[in-house]
Structures are given as C-alpha cells and as structure tokens.
Amino acid sequence: MSGSPGRPGGGSAAPEGFTLDEIVGRLGGVLVGDGSRRMTGIATLEGAGAQQLSFLSNPRYRSQLRSTAAGAVIVPAAARDDVPAGVGAIVADDPYVYYARAAQLFDARHRAKPAPGVHATAVVDPSAHVAASACVGAHAVVDAGARIGERCVIGPGTTVGEGASIGDDTVLAARVTVYHGCVLGARCIVHSGAVIGADGFGFAPSPEGFVKIPQTGRVVIGDDVEIGANSAIDRGALDDTVVGDGVKIDNLVQVGHNVRIGRHTVIAGCAGISGSSRIGERCMIGGGAGLVGHIELADGVVVGGMSMVTRSLDTPGFYTGAFPLMTNRDWERAAVTVRHLDDMRKRLRDLERRAGPPAGTGDGEPS
C-alpha cells in the first residue's frame, strides 16, 4: 500500500505457487490427475499456460475448455469429461466460488497486509484509539475520539473524522473520507475517493432561500461491506443511514440520507438511491439505476440497468424501465410517436368501437 509505514517480510509473495494437492487440501474439491503439479497463478481458459489454473463456470465457454492449455481447470462434475487429456481437473460444486477462493489464495496482496504502525506523516489525535496491529498510512488523519480496529489498514491521505469507528480488519484505501461519528463494521473494504457521512441533502424552502437542515444522524455500515471508488453515502438527518452486512456497492454510487440497505444487496456503478428509501436483502440494483425517495423494495428485488424505480416494489422479481436503443433516425421517429401515445390509444379504441365485437378471442380493451 502506498505510503504505508512498512511492508511485511517475504511471506506475502508466493512465486513458487501451490501444488494441486495443496490447493485441494485447502479449498476442497475432487482432484483428477497428478496432484504434485504446481500452479503459479490463475488465468482465463484462453490465456492460461501449463503452470496456470483456470476455471469453467459459464457453460457457453465449454469449447474453450476443450482446447485450453491450462495446467489444470476447476470444473463442475458435468464438464469433467470435456477436460483435455493431460490437463488436471478439480471438480467443484460451484466452480465460480472455488475460483474466487483460489484467486484469494494466489493473490499475495489479498493475503498480506502492510506491517503495523503509524506513518510519521500521519496526524493521529491523542484521544483516538488505533490498534497496535493497525497500519495508518502517510498523510492520513485520525481525529479525536476515533477508533481504528485490529489489523485495519488506513490508506494514505485518508481521513477518519471525530468519533468515527472502523471495525477490525477493515481496509480504507487511499483518499477515503469517513465523516465524524460514522461506524464501519469488520472486514470492510472502501476504495479511494469514497465519502462516508457527508451531509444529506436537506433544506427547508423559505422566502429567503433554502434553510439548511443539520444532518445529525450517522452512517452505520455492517460487516463485510465493500464500497467502490468515489461513491458517496450520506449521513442521516435525524436517524442513521444504514448499510447491512455483506452489501457490495460499486463505484460512483450515491446513497442518500436515511436510506436503509438490507444484507447482501448489490448495487452496481453509477446507481443513485434517493433519501429515506429502504432496500431489502439480497436485492440487485443495476448500473445507473435510480430509486426515488421514500419507497421500499422487498427482499430479492432485481432492478435493471438505468431503470428508474418510482414506487415501492412488494414482490421479488426482475424489473426494468429503460428506453430501447435504436438508430438515431428510428429513435427520432419513435420519440415523436411516444408523445402521441395517449392519442393513439384513444383512436384505437374508437376504431374498435366502430368495428364491433372482435371476431376472435376478444382481447379488446374494456373502454
């Protein structure tokens, strides 16, 4: 990590890799082939060489499996017979999850943490508590009464405000801002430029202009949450903004004040969640999608990319609202017609009235 006070010894790099026996010993799965074979990294089916491990999780890449030059592949049982002769195989229930865990094993950076300590240029208030096992990077600022948990990494230039609390093993990358009083759980990852706890957008309109409403709530974030680069999560007005355990938020996402996001929900890049909305557990919000304020999404709701959710959704399911793409010429015509849609519907109804009862199954619209 940049500006970290030190780096661990030689333990983090693993150029020697792991044998297939070692991998299966740590991660499970059924090995087919020579367990002494040594892998030094992971690559795609197309790109992998004889010392690299690959994986098949999407059946449509099965032809790539048949021609892969990988040293070994992680496959579901159903694809075991497609593994080329001479290529090792690890049969796993969920090859994608297995790949994720194997990648964690190979990624030295994932396993290693910078050495503990506070960089000489960091500014840590005497009343702050920084765990001895934590690492505070160059030019970081930890303000009065803040608490940095065990084995945390506070990146260079990152600011942790007064009284904020960062849970054990959480990593704040370079240039993160956590405002005063906010709380992050354990094992979170927050990427550069993310801003947690800026004021929610609250103003009372008056004849003299808008009167600012102090935002006195906090942001409270659970465990195992990841927050992408340059995303912003506003503090609550009176109550807190709450992000549940296991939530994953991509880059450039806006979360308004008093929003509540249920556990294991995923929000893709550029999405915007307006104030006071509540999102259930295990929801998926597509990239660039938007929620208006004060609505509620049930557990398991999936919102398509660039769709605007204007009302509460009580039923799990996949919802979309986005204008289909066309050539600009076709779009110009369609856009004109969209403005006449209501008129067209009336004219259609009129024609139906004049034509009398339909000959067929009667799918006419009740007028």
Added chain:
Amino acid sequence: MSGSPGRPGGGSAAPEGFTLDEIVGRLGGVLVGDGSRRMTGIATLEGAGAQQLSFLSNPRYRSQLRSTAAGAVIVPAAARDDVPAGVGAIVADDPYVYYARAAQLFDARHRAKPAPGVHATAVVDPSAHVAASACVGAHAVVDAGARIGERCVIGPGTTVGEGASIGDDTVLAARVTVYHGCVLGARCIVHSGAVIGADGFGFAPSPEGFVKIPQTGRVVIGDDVEIGANSAIDRGALDDTVVGDGVKIDNLVQVGHNVRIGRHTVIAGCAGISGSSRIGERCMIGGGAGLVGHIELADGVVVGGMSMVTRSLDTPGFYTGAFPLMTNRDWERAAVTVRHLDDMRKRLRDLERRAGPPAGTGDGEPS
C-alpha cells in the same frame, strides 16, 4: 473537524439543551404549554421522547402526531388541536423551516467552528492570505496568491489552488479541490471529494486526434451555495462557469464548462449539466437527470428524475422523460413494440382512412 488545529472550549456542546421559552425567544412562534420544559434535541414524531422536540410538516403524519411521546412539537395552526395532552406545542407558520432553524440551534457542530489557526502540517504559500480567524486543517494546501476569508474552515487534505479565493465563513470539508483562480462566495459549504475548476471537456477533432483546448475561464460561485460530495464543476473555456447565490448541488453532480446556474436552484444527486447550458433561478433538477449542452431553462423549471432535457424550456413547469418501470418480461415486450411505434402509427392512420369519418367527435389525427 478532522485534523483541525484545535477545538473551541466548552461552548459548542449544549447537553443541557434549551427550554421551550428559550426556543420561542430565539426563533419566534406561539408557545402552547409549559415554557420551562427543557428539550435536549430533536427527533421524529415516532422516535421522540419526553425531552425531545419534534415537528409535523407533512399532514399525512398527523396520526403519528396524535400518539407522539415527544416533549413538544412544532405544528401549523391547523394541527394544534391534534397535539396530545401533556405535549407542548410551538405553533409556527412554516413548521419545516422552524424545524430547520431549531435543528441548527441544537446542533453544536452547526454552531461551532474549530479554533482558528493553521495546522502544522498544512502547506500555505507565503503569498497566500489566510484570515487570522480561519482554520486550515492537516495536510491542506493553500497555494500562491490564494485568499482564505474570515472564519473559513479548510478541511484536512483540501487544496486551494493558485489565486483562488474563498469567501468569509465558507467551509471546505476534507479532501476538496479548488483549482487555480476559482472564486467561492461567503457561507458556502463544499463536501469531501468535490472538485471545483477542473478543465472543461474541450477538444478540437483533427486528423491526428483531438487537440486540447485550454480552459482559461474560472468557476465563480456565489454566496450560500452548498456542493455535495464528489461533485465536479468545470472551469469555463473562455468565459467563466457561474453558480448563483443560494444554489444547492447534491452529490456526484457534473456541471460542465460555461454553464450558468441561476440563484436558489437545486440540483439533485447524479445529475449532469452539459457545457454552456443555462439554468434559471429557483429551478429543480431531479436526481440522475441530464441536460444536453447549449440549452436554456427558464426560471422555475422542474425536471423529473432521470429525465434528459434535449431542448430549451421557455415555460416554467414540471417536465419528465423516463421509461416507466415494469416487470422485465413486460418490458421486453414493450421494448420490442417501441421499435415499431412509427409503423403502428402509420397503420393506425391507414385503418382510420379505410374506416371513414369517425362516428364520434372526430379526434382523428390529421394526415
């Protein structure tokens, strides 16, 4: 504030709160009940306890008013009789504005500023002017010829470029960037990650690629402006980008070069204003909305969330353009049909011609 050189003495915290008499003495309104009752904070009607002040501004929460356990409530005259027995009442013309002002009163952080002074780790150019009453935080940078006004707060890690000017009582949070030459008025609040004065997006296409057009204008921001986290306001190409007094800009908003925004306009999160557009006074731009470049919006225009404004709007009013949300299955069908809209319109016209003059009021489309 994080990394501030010091904090004021005991004056900022007010755990003892205010009596209702004191509140009405400072903010006006008509008190009903025991004026010696002491409030220590503000909470929602549902959450407030006996020492907390609450408010009713939206009539649909009137049932919550009837059952509130708050010590006192701010209400309009019309709701005065719904205040439960034993709960104090402050009758105000605009309870929401009254709540905003009361919240400012209770919020120590709102009233207090960190103690003046320049943090030891800040880098201030000798030719810069920093008011003695201003506070410059840890690792902040104030470059040559810049001017920091009275009682300003410059957050940790914030950069004020060469010749930039920050008006009195303006607060820049942690990690704000103000580029060279830009001007902010008095009493502004700029949240973390905001970037004011980066180059506008101007390039001349040439056979060898794009030729950069130097952006030599500034950003000029009026008084009482608030700018949200990670928003970006570009400097002008030749002229300035101008943001009027009282404008409120939410998080992750993009304002292109040479844009002009009229006084007291509000722009919600994730909106994008393309270059050279002009927005009138007291407009409201919804979250995720976009304006194309070189258009003009009259005073009082309201643009719905995620709507794209492709032309000038001369008339105040509420405009929207966003595909309605449906189940993905219904959307897939609708999306196919949208591509045939122009064709459907022609077919409808053909049927009308063949059907002859309409039986009714003649709402057929002129062909």
Added chain:
Amino acid sequence: MSGSPGRPGGGSAAPEGFTLDEIVGRLGGVLVGDGSRRMTGIATLEGAGAQQLSFLSNPRYRSQLRSTAAGAVIVPAAARDDVPAGVGAIVADDPYVYYARAAQLFDARHRAKPAPGVHATAVVDPSAHVAASACVGAHAVVDAGARIGERCVIGPGTTVGEGASIGDDTVLAARVTVYHGCVLGARCIVHSGAVIGADGFGFAPSPEGFVKIPQTGRVVIGDDVEIGANSAIDRGALDDTVVGDGVKIDNLVQVGHNVRIGRHTVIAGCAGISGSSRIGERCMIGGGAGLVGHIELADGVVVGGMSMVTRSLDTPGFYTGAFPLMTNRDWERAAVTVRHLDDMRKRLRDLERRAGPPAGTGDGEPS
C-alpha cells in the same frame, strides 16, 4: 500548481502577447491585414476587444462575426468576406483546431510546468524512480518501485501506488489515486479525484454471501489520454483494463474491469461502461450513457446521451435510446400507455385482419 515545490521564472507569463505575424509564423494559416497587430488573448466573437483574437467555427455565428470588435479572427476561407473592415483575419482550413492551438499558445499555464523537484512534505519511497525533471507536489505519495517519467507533474495529495508507472510529460492533478501496478502513457492529463485501478466489482455468490474475487489485472492507459475529475477506471480481474491512445474521458465516468477502449474514443460525463465491454476506435459515448457488460462496439459508433446499450453494435452509426421529455402531465399519460403497448399492437393487428387487405401499398405487419 498548488503545493508545487516551485514555479518557473518569468518565462511562463506572456502579458505582452503575440503579433499576428508571430501567430501565423508558428501555427500557419493565411494572414489578411496588418501582421504587426498585437493580440494578448482569445475571446468569443461577442466578447472580444481590439487586442483579442477570436474565431468562427460554427457557421450559425456568422452574424456575430460581422459585428465583432475583435482585433482579429480565425475564419474558414468561405467566411473571409464576412470579416468586418479593420479586423484582421487568419484564414485556416480548420478554424476550430487553429483556435485550439492558438489558445495553447496564449495560455501560459498550458505552456509552463512547475519547476522540477520533490516537495519537502511528499513521501517518496527510496525504491521509486522519480525523474529529475519531474515535479512532485506537497503531500504526494510515491510508493515502492513506482516510476515517474520525465517532466511529469504529480499534484498535491496525489498517490501513486506500488510499482505503478507514469509516462513522460504526464500531469496528475491534485488528489488523484493511481493504484499499484497501473501504467499511464506519455502526455496524459488526469484531473482531481480520478481513481485509476481500484478493484473491479467481482464477487462469486455463495450461500454465505458474496466471495470477493481478487482483482489481479492492471489498468493500462496509452499516450495522450485525458481523464476527468472523479472518474474511476477499475483494474482487471485476471487480464488488464486497457484505454487506448488519445482517448478522452470526461468527469464522473465509470469504466469497469477488463473494459477495452479503442484509440481516440471520447466518453462524456457521467457515462458508465460495464465490465468486459469493448469499445472501438473513434467512438463517441454521450453523457450519462451506459453500456451493459460483455458487449462490443465497432469503430465509429456514436451513442446518444443517457442511452443504454444492451447489445453489441457491429455497424458504425449514431444510436439513441432515451425517453423524450414532455410535461409531467403528458408523461403520466404516456407512461400508462407504454405499459399497454404490447396489447395495443395485438389489437391493431386484429383490426387489420378484420378490415381485410390494405387499400394502399400493403405496409401491414406480417402476423
């Protein structure tokens, strides 16, 4: 630049300007009028005075040309006769490109770089290589093994991660983050708040929640690339994310992991490119537009603002998909009708069947 270790001597400012002879001598074009006339800057046709150079690139401003008070104007041959008497003219093949180059000439800031050196507060790892001609600003961090090329400018508070490489003459503004291992080419400009190389958004869903997939690829950026304020470009999962030479990316743009962007493509503000998509050369992506993942855009594709691209586009051309703007009242009606579009299409077909073969050219839809 803020917090730079020094500024060059008197060479950067050019208050004395340039004569028309000097301009034409450097930039070419055909001069009409007195070559000894001295220009001190560039302004719009409307705003320019007698010592300022202006330009006509858009024919619809020809009336402004006829009344300009500029000292001289850059014009195409076709507009030469519209230049008022007494106003000098430079006739150029492409007046807009000529304006761009002239503006570079006049802009002292464009020509000048801060003096070389590493600011006393910067933290540079001993194993990093910083060219002697480079400038590293206040509170910047350059981590182990990183490489800063000749004449680079590293802004205040900017972080260059372990092993990252910054090409010659590249400028990183204040508060930029370049993560470990990422590579930028020569002559790039990166604006404040941009984040290059944060983890891509990759998780394997499992019954216990999402398992993080380590993102072990890099971001590799070509030469002459510009990246706007607060944009984010994620590192690849296994392979790299690649941005071609001459690409221009505006503010608040999201580029997902493993995306590949072809040379000289332009991406406007607030756009989002989902993971693994490939964009050809000389494409233009409109503001707020979005691409789903794993699609491919041919060279020369133009995508309109706020349009969602849901499929690969093999043919160059201009594509759009955005709901047209209307008054909110009309929109509410249209939105209702959009939900019935599929039904309307079926009813239209039914009416056509009942009406028999069309009288005209038979543009009925095959059923």
